[in-house]
Each structure stands twice: as structure tokens, then as C-alpha cells.
Amino acid sequence: MIIAIIIFVVLALGFLFYASYSIRAGIYLKSVCRIPTNEKVVALTFDDGPHPYQTPKVLDVLKEYNIPATFFCIGSKIAGNEEILHRMVQEGHSVGNHSYTHAPNFPLYPVRRMVKDLLLTQNTLEDLLQKDIHIFRPPFGVTNPTIAKATKRLGYKSIGWNIRSMDTSFSHPKVLKRIRKRLRPGSIILLHDRMSESDKLTREIVQLLRKENYRIIPLI
Numbered sequence: 001m002i003i004a005i006i007i008f009v010v011l012a013l014g015f016l017f018y019a020s021y022s023i024r025a026g027i028y029l030k031s032v033c034r035i036p037t038n039e040k041v042v043a044l045t046f047d048d049g050p051h052p053y054q055t056p057k058v059l060d061v062l063k064e065y066n067i068p069a070t071f072f073c074i075g076s077k078i079a080g081n082e083e084i085l086h087r088m089v090q091e092g093h094s095v096g097n098h099s100y101t102h103a104p105n106f107p108l109y110p111v112r113r114m115v116k117d118l119l120l121t122q123n124t125l126e127d128l129l130q131k132d133i134h135i136f137r138p139p140f141g142v143t144n145p146t147i148a149k150a151t152k153r154l155g156y157k158s159i160g161w162n163i164r165s166m167d168t169s170f171s172h173p174k175v176l177k178r179i180r181k182r183l184r185p186g187s188i189i190l191l192h193d194r195m196s197e198s199d200k201l202t203r204e205i206v207q208l209l210r211k212e213n214y215r216i217i218p219l220i
């Protein structure tokens, strides 16, 4: 009996962990995790910027290849980097909300605090860019009932991914291998412009995608 209870608790905790940490599971909140298509196209997404040095370098690479991307920005990083945000829009990229501070306890905020945090980011972006910001990527890709409620209340479209590049932990060859293995029509790739050498990695990914005959298209 005790063993059965332990197994049940372990399974229940495992399910809750999976439900919260797998953005693709869509258990609490439905997120767009791929582009619905059979064509060989993918979308690139960059989280956690703007970064004063790395983001412009990533933008340079995207410009060189004439490629669109989506940047999910952290509100508190915008001050001092306004020109980078303007450049994103001028060069045809999309900008989304990735919370104000990306705090580790963001998923545990009560709904009112969460809405306030997201609205502050949205208002900062909208005042600066003079355009509606309604796409949101949950920090850490974590979803739970509170995040679902806040997203719904604000009318956001939650954007996930189906290829986590692991660019914050793995070497470039390993990242490229992961992407090649998981590449499917309509894939959405998660990257981070804040990483050192993110520009170099972006170039390597673009070259890989070209070799595999994939086109890079806007997410929205």
C-alpha cells in the first residue's frame, strides 16, 4: 500500500513538473510551438535581450543574410538600449514580451503582480516602438495556471518553440547537431542573443539551414 502511494506521488509530481516545464505540452496554456506548414521553413527566435554588445552583432548577421527573426525582450533591459529596439523594427523583425525582470520566481507571482509586470514591459515597448506588442514568451518556458490566467487577461498570444537549441549550455557544434536532428517543416528555434558569440552561432545556424534547404520566415 505504502509503495503504491509513493509511486502515485512520484508519478503525480512527474506529471506536474512535465506540465509546467514543457511549453509544448500545452496543459495549462496553449502556446504556438510550430508554424503549421509542410514547407521547409523555420522561424528564429531570440530571448533575453536586448544586450548592448551582442544584439547589434546578431542584427548585423540577420541583415547580411536578409533574414527575419523575433526578439522576446526583457523590459528592464530596454533602458539604454532603445536604439537596438528601433533597429529591430526598422530591419523588419518582430518584438515580443518576455517579462520585466525574468525573475526566477516569476512563475510563482500572484496573477495581479504578473499582469503588472507584463503590462510594464508591454507599455515600455509600445511607448518606444509605437506599435502593438501582443506576443509573449513565458520566462523559462514555464507555464502554469497563473501564467495562463495572466496571458488570457492581457490577450497575449503565447509563443513557444519545438527546438530548444541549448545555446546557453552547449558548444556550437553540439547546438548545430541538435538543430539538424530536430529540424522539421515549421520548426520554431529558441536562441539567446545575450550569449557571447551569439552572432557567430546565428551565422552557423543560417548556413546549416541553407544547406538543409530550409528558408527562414517570420514567426508572425
Ligand SMILES: [Zn+2]
Residues within 6 Å of the ligand: 047, 048, 098, 102, 139, 140
Ligand atoms: Zn528567457
